[in-house]
Amino acid sequence: MSSLSLIYKDKDKNDTNITTRKTYLLSVDELYVENGYNIREIDQTHVEEFRDAFIAGEHVPPLAVQVTDQGIKIIDGHHRYYGAKLAKEAGHEIRLECKDFVGSEADRIAFMVTSSQGRALEPLERAAAYQRMINQGWEPVEIARKVKRSVADVDHHLQLLTVGDGLIEMVKTGEVAATTAVAMVREHGAQASNVAQQQLEKAKASGKKKLTRAAAMPQFSAARARRLVELLASAETFAHGDSSALELSQQVEFEVLAILEEYRSNQIKEDA
Template sequence: MRSDSHPDFGTGYGDGKQMSSLSIVHKNREESETDIVPRKTYFVGLKELYIEPGYNIRPIDPAHVEYLRDLMMDGEELPPLAVKVTDKGLKIVDGHHRYLAALAANEAGHEIARLECKDAKGTEADLTALQITSTQNKALSPIDRANGYLRMYNQGKTEAEIAKKVKRSVEDVRHHLQLLECGDELIGMVQAGEVAATTAVSMTREFGTKAGAVATEKLAEARASGKKKLTKAAAIPQFNAGKARRLVELMAAFDFTDDGYTAPDDVYLEAMGILAEYREKHGKSELAGSGESA
């Protein structure tokens, strides 16, 4: 029995026999009532392809190249490369590791003369978004993703437009752009996997230009205790919530007037002790004004 929701590929040609390929089904689409649209790809000689230095937002990973080389040598099919026609030839937009893997396979004695390619269409921002979102690529590191967002931002895209193109939230875009403002020391730690990207951003907000030095010191302490990574809790000591509540209770006992304040000695001393502990861990608050004290 024929289903009303599926075309009968056999009816009208081949006397009900199963079709041999999608191309035949598409060729006879009027009879088969199928909805198949072809997308052209081309098999391109390796010598016509080239990599533009610095264009790929992903640093080349030799281990990933070897992995793809082995897949090619085993006869596995890989997705087509995305390329852009230039006056130099076909610039690779997406598929740098696959291209290098093909070269490596040839060096190993396994001939690969051509790679399947398709046109990379759109603006430069679209092509950057393609590199970021392609599911065929090696996962992006936080720094690589941040550099991709920055490239799109420098191409004139707003944070909201970038988020839409890469299918992420505006907050995600904003966070990664802030990551690039953390300084070389912290960025290097993030790239090495020693500090999480969120921790690096939080430390920069907390310590400003001293964040890198603080991170280096805290990471050394973490390693001394047998840990390999600096956590946010270790990087930014949190003030005890109980003591914060106690300080509020103590301040409520202060009597504030235009001439200053008064408080029982024991209340004053306990409050000042909590404030001194806070300053020792976090430094003097930037909210403190420069006016005269009471």
């Protein structure tokens, strides 16, 4: 039976463009983790899944590492590393396949963001990664291109970091979605956190566990707004001192005032 190594060995005869990229097998003790470097929070369940994979002898993708003055630092593969440590503690001899990562600090952060081996990033983790790239001198458009996301996605996540401690904590606990937190700050400014807390308490009182965007930011009926425009569009204007005014029939006036009152009542409910 043939293999890639045999094809490579006789590549001149096999008419192939096959090349190799070296990986290295290291013991767990030869690697180290820099505190605060990983953009992902460690998920213990994910770590244990890798522990079980190592013990079962399953294939685990190689870690990306960087040789530093302190030793061999893990760039990508922290959950695999901690899983291997657990497997070793359980009495198994584990050697981790590793490969060199070549690139700038911003490249390393982008690699952690786009790695298909890590678990999906939480919004705040992605936001922190984008901010680290900003601190490296990258522009949002450059970040978007590097992580294969839109500029709007980058801007949204960077805005998430500015919503304030109260809303950030709600996003962390899953009580408020990241998109809702950003939208509430745009709507309520510095009062967004207080409004969110009040609305969350109401949601919990009604048996819900999280604050939805609809509950956080009730919207005035689009149909009613459209009807108001229709009514005003048919009105005649006339001079009134230094200003101008709209002339409405009594029936139209009653309907316009009713819609305005409905809008005011809706605003009061939002602010309550």
